[in-house]
Structure formats: C-alpha cells, structure tokens
Amino acid sequence: MLAILIVLATWQGIYLSGWRPPYVLPDPGVVIQRVGEMLTTAKFWTALGTTLLRAAAGFAIAVTIGTVIGLLVSRSRILRAAIGSLITGLQTMPSIAWFPFAILIFGLSEQAILFVVILGAAPSIANGIISGIDDVPTALLRTATALGARGFVMYRYIVVPAALPAYLSGLKQGWAFAWRSLMAGELLVIIASRPSLGVELQFYREFADTAGLMAIMIIILALGMLVDGGFNSISKRVRRKRGLTLAA
Amino acid sequence: MLAILIVLATWQGIYLSGWRPPYVLPDPGVVIQRVGEMLTTAKFWTALGTTLLRAAAGFAIAVTIGTVIGLLVSRSRILRAAIGSLITGLQTMPSIAWFPFAILIFGLSEQAILFVVILGAAPSIANGIISGIDDVPTALLRTATALGARGFVMYRYIVVPAALPAYLSGLKQGWAFAWRSLMAGELLVIIASRPSLGVELQFYREFADTAGLMAIMIIILALGMLVDGGFNSISKRVRRKRGLTLAA
Amino acid sequence: GPDSVRLGYFPNLTHAPALIADAKGFYAEHLGATNLEVSTFNAGPSTIEALFSGAIDMAVIGPNPTINGYAQSGGEALRVVAGVASGGAALVVRPGIESVSELKGSTLATPQLGNTQDVALRTWLAGEGLSADTEGGGDVSIMPQENAAALQAFNSGQIDGAWVPEPWLTRLVEEGGGQVLVDERELWPNGAFIVANVIVRAEFLEDHPDTVEAVIEGHLDSLDFIAKSPDEARSVFNTKMDAITGQSINDEYLVEAWENVDFLYDPLPDTLFTGAEHAVAVGLLNEVDLDGIYDLGPLNRVLESRNLEPVASP
Amino acid sequence: MRIALDSVDLDIRQGEFLCLLGQSGCGKSTLLNLVAGLDGPTRGTIELGGRRIGMMFQDANLFPWLTVRGNIELALRLSGVPKSEFNDRVDDLLSTVRLPGAASLRPHELSGGMRQRVALARTLAQDCSILLMDEPFGALDAITRDAMHDETERIWAERGLTVIFVTHNVRESARLGDRVIVMAPNPGRIDSELLIELPRPRLMDHPDVSSRAAELHRRLQNGIS
Amino acid sequence: MRIALDSVDLDIRQGEFLCLLGQSGCGKSTLLNLVAGLDGPTRGTIELGGRRIGMMFQDANLFPWLTVRGNIELALRLSGVPKSEFNDRVDDLLSTVRLPGAASLRPHELSGGMRQRVALARTLAQDCSILLMDEPFGALDAITRDAMHDETERIWAERGLTVIFVTHNVRESARLGDRVIVMAPNPGRIDSELLIELPRPRLMDHPDVSSRAAELHRRLQNGIS
Numbered sequence A, B: 001m002l003a004i005l006i007v008l009a010t011w012q013g014i015y016l017s018g019w020r021p022p023y024v025l026p027d028p029g030v031v032i033q034r035v036g037e038m039l040t041t042a043k044f045w046t047a048l049g050t051t052l053l054r055a056a057a058g059f060a061i062a063v064t065i066g067t068v069i070g071l072l073v074s075r076s077r078i079l080r081a082a083i084g085s086l087i088t089g090l091q092t093m094p095s096i097a098w099f100p101f102a103i104l105i106f107g108l109s110e111q112a113i114l115f116v117v118i119l120g121a122a123p124s125i126a127n128g129i130i131s132g133i134d135d136v137p138t139a140l141l142r143t144a145t146a147l148g149a150r151g152f153v154m155y156r157y158i159v160v161p162a163a164l165p166a167y168l169s170g171l172k173q174g175w176a177f178a179w180r181s182l183m184a185g186e187l188l189v190i191i192a193s194r195p196s197l198g199v200e201l202q203f204y205r206e207f208a209d210t211a212g213l214m215a216i217m218i219i220i221l222a223l224g225m226l227v228d229g230g231f232n233s234i235s236k237r238v239r240r241k242r243g244l245t246l247a248a
Numbered sequence C: 001g002p003d004s005v006r007l008g009y010f011p012n013l014t015h016a017p018a019l020i021a022d023a024k025g026f027y028a029e030h031l032g033a034t035n036l037e038v039s040t041f042n043a044g045p046s047t048i049e050a051l052f053s054g055a056i057d058m059a060v061i062g063p064n065p066t067i068n069g070y071a072q073s074g075g076e077a078l079r080v081v082a083g084v085a086s087g088g089a090a091l092v093v094r095p096g097i098e099s100v101s102e103l104k105g106s107t108l109a110t111p112q113l114g115n116t117q118d119v120a121l122r123t124w125l126a127g128e129g130l131s132a133d134t135e136g137g138g139d140v141s142i143m144p145q146e147n148a149a150a151l152q153a154f155n156s157g158q159i160d161g162a163w164v165p166e167p168w169l170t171r172l173v174e175e176g177g178g179q180v181l182v183d184e185r186e187l188w189p190n191g192a193f194i195v196a197n198v199i200v201r202a203e204f205l206e207d208h209p210d211t212v213e214a215v216i217e218g219h220l221d222s223l224d225f226i227a228k229s230p231d232e233a234r235s236v237f238n239t240k241m242d243a244i245t246g247q248s249i250n251d252e253y254l255v256e257a258w259e260n261v262d263f264l265y266d267p268l269p270d271t272l273f274t275g276a277e278h279a280v281a282v283g284l285l286n287e288v289d290l291d292g293i294y295d296l297g298p299l300n301r302v303l304e305s306r307n308l309e310p311v312a313s314p
Numbered sequence D, E: 001m002r003i004a005l006d007s008v009d010l011d012i013r014q015g016e017f018l019c020l021l022g023q024s025g026c027g028k029s030t031l032l033n034l035v036a037g038l039d040g041p042t043r044g045t046i047e048l049g050g051r052r053i054g055m056m057f058q059d060a061n062l063f064p065w066l067t068v069r070g071n072i073e074l075a076l077r078l079s080g081v082p083k084s085e086f087n088d089r090v091d092d093l094l095s096t097v098r099l100p101g102a103a104s105l106r107p108h109e110l111s112g113g114m115r116q117r118v119a120l121a122r123t124l125a126q127d128c129s130i131l132l133m134d135e136p137f138g139a140l141d142a143i144t145r146d147a148m149h150d151e152t153e154r155i156w157a158e159r160g161l162t163v164i165f166v167t168h169n170v171r172e173s174a175r176l177g178d179r180v181i182v183m184a185p186n187p188g189r190i191d192s193e194l195l196i197e198l199p200r201p202r203l204m205d206h207p208d209v210s211s212r213a214a215e216l217h218r219r220l221q222n223g224i225s
C-alpha cells in the first residue's frame, strides 16, 4: 500500500513538473478516474470475465500437463536426457512464434488461444516441479524406500508433498507465463462479441491512449497482486505446517 | 536427442501425408536446410551477437536488481507487505505494456530494450530468491544465530548459500522471462544497422515464410537448450556437493 | 453455395467498407443461406496464417501481406478479387522542416521495415537524391516503428517525422503539431494507390465463385453507402470500432482522416506491381512473380450486373 | 576411493536379536544400509531369503508435512493395512512408545527424543520380518529407554522378528542381544563377537549384564588402542 | 496453548558446570533455547549479564554446502578470528574431537557421531563465556565419549566457561557436573538438584560417580511414576 502511495506521489510530482506533455505522461488523477470509469462499464466486466476464464482454463490445463511432464522427466533418466533441456527451450520461445501452429491446428478458436497459453506456462510449471523434486532431501527418500514406498506410491505420498513448496513457487511463475502468453494470445483472433483484457490493452496502445493504457495496466497489476495473495496464503499455510516460518 | 528424432519423424510423416500444403507445413528437410543456410550468413551471426549481448546485459542487470530486491523483501516484513505482491503483479505485466514508458524514459535506444528485458526478468528472479529464502530450514537459521550471525553476515554466509538451489531455478525462470521479453522488446526499437533475432523472427512472420520461421524457432530452441544445459551443470554441481543427488 | 464463408478484416480505418458492410448486414443480404463468419485480426501475419491454414476464406488486407502470401505459397494460396481503399498516407514532419533538403540528417519513422509506407518513403527519398539504407544509415535515418510508438516518439521529440497511414497521419498533425510534407497521393498517377484489397483463398474461389461474388456485392453496397451518406457511414464505422476494440476514433480526427482515404472497388493492380518493384529496388523484397495474383472475374461480373464499367485486368 | 566396510562376513539366524557395537564412524550405519538394500556393495553379496525388511534410521527422518499420526499411518498404508484399522493401530503404537497424546503434533513440535520414538512407532507399523535399528534409543533418558527395551523385546518375541540393533551403549547391547558383534574401524570390519546366553527379560543393572558389558567395553577399547 | 516450561527458577554461578537431566520431552531443549535467546519466554526474564553464548544443538545442523573445515571456519569468522589463524585453529579443533582426517569431507559423508563431533568443534570455535550443550555426546560410543568428556572438562577449565549441559545419561551428569538439575515433565519444571562435590577429573565407573548416578536415577524414576 505504502509503495503504491509513493509511486503515485512521485508520478504526480513528475506530472506537475510538466516534464512531458499529458498525452505522453498523463495525470495520475485522470488515470485513476479512468480506472473508476472502466470498472463501471459492463463491457469491462465481460472482458475481464472472458480473460479470466481463458486464464483459468489455460492455466489449469498447463498445470496438468506441466505436472505430468515434470513428474515423468524427474523420474526417468532417459526422459530427462531426452527432453529435459527441451522444456527450458520451449519456455524461452516467444508466444507469437506459436501463432501459426495454433491457427494451423485449432483454427481461429478459443482452443488456439489456450494452446498459446499452455505452451507458455506448462514448461515453467514442469521446470518448477522438476527442480522441486531434485531438491527433496535424500534422507526422506531413503526413509520412504525403507518403508516400502516405490514408483507411483513414492511420488504420491513422498516426493510430491516434499516438493510442494518449490512446486508452489513454480506454479506462481507458471501463472505469470500463462497470463503474459494470454495477453499476446488474445490478439490472435479478436472475437468481436467477446472483448478481452489483452485486446483492450493492445488497442489502448494502438490508439496511443496513454491514460487508458495506464488504467488497464493498473488493473492488470491489481489482478496479479490478487493472484499472488492467493498463492502466498497457500504457501504460507504449507510452510507453517512444516515449521518453515521464521520465529522472528 | 531421441525426442528430436521422434518429432522430426512425425513431422516428416505428416508432411508426406499431404495434410497441409508445404507453405503451411513445410518439409522438415527444407527447414533444416534453411537452418544450415542461416548459420552460414554473416547477418545471422551479427543478429545472434546483438541479441545475445542484449540478453546477457539485460539478464545481468535483472539478476542484480532482482536479487537485491528479493533479499530486501525477504528480510523485511514491512517491505514484504508493501511490495511483495507487487513483484508478482509486475511479473504478469506483458512486455508490450512497457513500451510507452521505455520510449518515454530512454528514447529509441538500446536502453529502452534493456528496460523491457529487465522489467520482464527481475520480478521473476526476485520471486525466486524470496521463495528460496522462505524455504531455508529454520534449524540452520537458528544454528547460525547461535553462532553469532546477524544481518548482512547472516545473508552472506547462511541464507544465500542455503537458498542457492532454489535461487538457481529462479534464475532459470528469469532467463526465460528475459529472453521472451527481449524477443518482444527488440521490435520496440528496430535499429536497422543491428539485425537481431527478435526482428528476424518477426520478419519471417511478416513475409509468411513458414519455413524460415520454423528455422529461427529451431535456433531459438537450441539456444534455450544450451542455456538450460549451462544452468543444469551448475545446479547439478551444487546439488552433488550437498548430497542431494539420488543414488538411484 | 457453402454452409458458410469466413471473412477476416482489421478494425482499421482503411478497412472501413468491411466494418460497415458487416455492421449493416450488406454481406448477409447477398449471401442467402450461406452463413457469414467474421474474424478480426490486428496484424497481417496472423491473417495470412489463418488463410493459409484454411481458418478463413476471405480477408481484407494490405498489399504487403498480399504479396508475401502469394509469393510464399508459390502463387497457390490466394487471389486478389477487389480493391478496398487508396491513399491515406503521408510524410508528417515537425514544424521547421519545410523542404526536402532540410531532411538531411533527420530521423524518420515508418510503420514497418519493408511495408508500403516504408517502401514509399525510401523510394521517394531516393528520387529526391537522399540516401537511406535499410540499416538506418545514410542522409536520412529510417527507424521502423509501430504507429503508436511513432506517435509517442514524435510527441516527445525523438523523431523528426514519420510516413504513416491514417488515422495516425491526422493524429501526428493534430496531437503532435506536425505538418504534412508529402501526401503520398501526389506521387502516384491519378493520385490513387492501393492500401487495402480483398483476397480470397484460391481453393475457395475455385469451389464457390458465387459466394465470392455475393461478398463482393455486399462490398459494393457498402461503398455505395459510404459515398452516399458519409456522415452516417462514419458513425456506423466508429460504433463498430468501439464494439471490436473498445476504442473509437476521435470524431474530429475521423472526419479529417476520412477525407484523406478513398474507398474503391478497383484493386489498382498497377500500383501493387509498382509498389513491389519499388520494394525490390530498395532491396526489401526479392524478385517475385506476381502473374496470376488477380482474379477479377467475379468483380467484373458483379459490376456488369450493376451496369458499371469493368475494371482492367493486369 | 575410501573403503567403508571391508570383509564383513556375517550369518544371522532367523529370529535372532543381533547387536552391533563399534566406534563412531566404523561403518555400522553403512552395514545396515547395505542389508536394507539402500546402498549396493562394491563387492560381495547379501542374502535375505526374500524376507521383508523394516529399518529405523539413526536420524528420525519424520516427514515434515505429516502429523505424528500421518507419519505412522503412511507406514501402515505402505504395508497394506486396511484403512479401517489405522486409528486403533496408531493409538496402539503411540502408547507403545509412550506418546499417547502426540498424535496431532507435527514433527517440528516434537523434542528430539519424541521424534525418535515416533520414528520407532513408524518402523514398528511396518509388516516386516527383519528389523534394522540404528541407535534407536540414543536420545532417550534412562527411564524411557528401559521402557523401550521392554517393548522392543516384547514385539521381537511376539512377531518372531530378526533384529539387527546398532548401539554404542555396551550395557544396552548386553541387555538386548542374543549375540553382540564388535566392529573395528579403518576400514570397518568385524573384530569379534560375544554370545549373551542370559535368560530374558534381563535387567540393565543386573550383575550378569554388567559383566558382559564390561567385557564388551574392554574389547572396544582394545580395538581402538 | 500448551505450556512447555513452568516456573523454572535457576541461578547459575559463573564458571559452573551445570547438568540438566530429565525425561524426554520435559523441556530441556526449550530451556536452552530460552537461555540462548533463540526463543522468547511467554512470561519471566533471563539475565545473562552481557556474556556471549555458544550453543550446540541436539541435532548437528551442519551447513550442507560447506565442508567440515568450512563449517568450523565459519564459526571462527563469526567470532572475529583473523583469517591467518583459521588453518591452525581448525586442525586443533578437529584433533580435539578426534577427527583429524575429516576436514575436507562434506556433512552428508559423515556418520552420525562424526557429525555430532564436528558440531562440537564448531561450537568450541566460538569465543564465548557461556556454553550450552544439548545432548552433545548422545551418538557416541563409550570410548569416544570418554575422550570427549576429558576434552570438554579441559576446555571448560582452561577458558573458565560456564556450561549448561543437557544429557539423559545420569552417569554422564555425575561425571561432569558441579551440580545436576533434575527436571520433571508436564509442564516442564525443576524437580530437585544435586551437588556433586567430587574431585576432578572423575572416572565414569568410579564408585562415587556410580552412587551419585544411582541417586539421580532414583529421582528421575520418582518424578515419572
């Protein structure tokens, strides 16, 4: 909160100093007013709904695929040699590179957008779980082996719970990738009856409407912070249960 | 390697089946030939050099900033409350949203590109180190406290080394963010005397040259895998030293 | 006819006839039982990708992606069947630059390396004896730039001018205080050069020429409407823009920009070919064979039924 | 390469209670790991005759994401015990290790000795015929340890287990073992063995136990000097 | 809220060797943590008179990214020892804990008892006047432990340390302590204390030590029953 106030104050200061004309650096007051206006239009809520739905669906699928691939790769030496590095390779591939394939495979459909989101987020999630699993203390694995845990059971009851904190932070990174890929992917095909945040963002830019752009950025930021809050409360709970919270 | 062969074989199979015309799904042979051709042009190597230099510079700065912010946030409850969530919020901000600010602050310059890369990667790196630090076993921190470690010393000698494996995987994610932001950011300022991979990628799309696009994608993939190899060999060494490698 | 025809266009001033035809139902009127499915795009590449992969059948698109799509598919993928718009591009510079000679040492933006405006600027500079290489060097330094970024860079004084299409041209003048140094229409015979045309997937044209004709009928209705009631056309256009993008163009700017664009059905093949030659000349395009890119049969049949002059095939 | 264990040749009778004594670092834990199959020997073989092995490690190694009950239940689950029996079995095992009230605590809320006893309960939850115990009572006070001795002996007799029990407490080995193996370091090897043919249950401070303990202590000291 | 420790009232003389005995889970480690300032008491105060405290935990807690030498050097560095002395001091400390060859090993390559001794060496590397030791020799064999007793006693005397030494070994407390505090559980509290006025060095199996140990054992047993 404090940070936001400081940013606002600095911004207002720069604005008042007249360093740059208002169509380049708008008045924070105006921007906040724009945010307020946006929040009262039905269209904005439709756009938000569409985008959040896509994000949720894409992220859910990416989590599933990323987790499965991560688990497989972390288990098998052959798979790791074969596709371990490929995962990071895919992670560095910019979303727009996937557009032709998305259209080729799925046509101009919601699935094409999801495809881009999934390709953006799944590698990151897979990497998160792989590194989480790699850092599971050997002692716990040996103990579990001695208790008779093997194969799937070992993963279900030992490896996955042990890797959970690292996995959660992988999910958080994955969410960021998913969201950013979605912002790009929503431009893939603009479905007129379905406004979305990605399209709004793009058109505020295309129309050089700086105040509107900043308003939408503030909304994206707020959404991101909200999601972060969600992840944090989960991982805080996980940590507390394990006695990982610092007493002071 | 095996995975690559399988992908190539499938691709060749689909190609030969004539499912889609070659200008949509090109012959893998042709694409590989294109990769070969690219690798022999001086322009490609200049582009690669420019992009890698930018990536390295941007990533280095992002690592510095991200690490410092991550350390500060993980240390101070107030900072964490103030900007902890903001970091994830920034992480979800698509690169293009930063373009107007990049131009506003840095003009049409290399710095504008770096700005976008840094804003893309630093939050992810900060989050990586924060979650790494949060997961440092409490017992080690108490031990260090008993040994008299406080403040900076505690961070330098205990917290940072303990969080290193998680930090490394945060760096890997950060690299992916940096790279993807760079691919977008290179379109911001097309300094024509300096060809770059991001611009090349965009041009192949502009020219609807699917084979060229796929060739450049393969190169990006290969670069990503190379970098992953680098990260992996570092984190493997770190893990082995700590006895974190599974005997089998 | 087929069950449906899938059409793509951009929410963009030069595509106004398509937006208006869509909004007013002109296409649907002629399509009968065939459904119209509209997709909107924000850039040429995705449109061409969609056309290549069969996700759309027809599209309104600029000459650049048209040429690239035709060339890359070896002439297989698409045909141009009608024109949409001409004009609406100019070089806007900051006050103080009054003549060509004062451009020496300046930095100018274009929307994209190798696009219509970029080629036009380079060709014009060369004609004026100013050098500008594709690497940003020479007497004039050309910096390809997204239009929004160009406006911002112009506003904050980082570039001296830009060769841009509408409505950016008007915005540079109105918001950035720039002045028009060269109106691109001045450079073309008859003041006309193509900036948007209708393309169709070659296979679709072959299978369903009637459907293509129906779409062209709608297109012509739209052009009629624009010609007869420009005010209403503008407001229909802006409403549709708002529906698609959430933004509409400032009404004053729109009036001004509208003036600078001519909407037409003639695809002006010669100007497309000349543009391609220019691009080759400035080193931004490899020699391409554009024979057969036009199929004006459907357009001319429609024109004939309306007792209009057929357009000349190249 | 350093050699942790050299020429260890050991036959263990089924149902035997075998104690391993030896200096710190001589390879006792390594030997247990080899028997449990957690490490492979560089040379040599280990024959088990297909019997199931349960192991209690030198460190408690409780799973930090599970409560005490969860840790024990996991062992039950992995042994194929039906879910309906979990509650009773866990309560049973916790009272065996004298921790009836600790079921809902998490590992980080336990004292060192309590952790060790939970690890014991978890190991006993396994359905095994060979039980390996690595200094299981090292962190317990004398009174609690005596109780654990009684319980271990009872379960050993009831289930007909074969037990290999590592300890550094000579008196403990004399209290519990049918036979005590004394190991020597550098490299780890078997120094000697002592049969303890005393009737059970034995008392820690019984003179017979004391005399055996003194003998073992003497042997250990010789091995080192 | 469960109360770990209730009304513990304890004066410790400077230079005293104080042993804490008590049943597993009665609050010994909690008390040491309070004294070391690692936890804060819910009620009550702890007065230290500004003296520096060194603590050896019940678990070795070695830093896994450092070698044995690195772990000990870190403690030296944190105590402000000049770098030039590191090598000698580390070698000294390692021979004190009878691990002269282990300097370059990593924690995961050590046996349980070796880890404990490295932790002892690390604690001794600190420049402190109060030394808290939580079951420091629980994982050691009798012979090694005897040696550690001698070393601890020597350093205590040499440096004039105040030592609080938690153990569950009654004989060990009688061997080392000037005074032994017997704690009782539920909630943790002081049950009684015993002054051990025997000349030093004492021997573990000396009859005087044995008699004190027996007395302590009796008190512990009473506290529990």
Ligand SMILES: Nc1ncnc2c1ncn2[C@@H]1O[C@H](COP(=O)(O)OP(=O)(O)OP(=O)(O)O)[C@@H](O)[C@H]1O
Pocket (backbone or CB within 6 Å): D004, D022, D023, D024, D025, D026, D027, D028, D029, D030, D031, D058, D168, E108, E109, E110, E111, E112, E113, E114, E139, E141
């Ligand atoms: N992972 C490892 N890598 C290398 N050496 C090891 C490893 N684990 C143990 N050692 C070495 O093997 C030897 C025997 O260790 P082990 O743990 O079996 O001893 P122990 O008899 O159980 O001792 P303690 O009574 O102290 O637990 C030690 O010298 C130790 O340094």
Ligand SMILES: Nc1ncnc2c1ncn2[C@@H]1O[C@H](COP(=O)(O)OP(=O)(O)OP(=O)(O)O)[C@@H](O)[C@H]1O
Pocket (backbone or CB within 6 Å): D105, D108, D109, D110, D111, D112, D113, D114, D139, E004, E022, E023, E024, E025, E026, E027, E028, E029, E030, E031, E058, E168
């Ligand atoms: N973090 C914690 N949260 C809640 N309860 C705790 C926590 N740590 C310890 N306790 C409880 O405090 C009590 C005392 O624990 P403590 O570790 O001091 O015992 P101890 O005397 O050292 O036992 P041991 O000899 O087994 O080490 C125990 O009942 C334990 O369950």
Ligand SMILES: [Mg+2]
Pocket (backbone or CB within 6 Å): D028, D029, D030, D058, D134, E111, E112, E113
């Ligand atoms: Mg051991």
Ligand SMILES: [Mg+2]
Pocket (backbone or CB within 6 Å): D111, D112, D113, E028, E029, E030, E058, E134
């Ligand atoms: Mg304790």
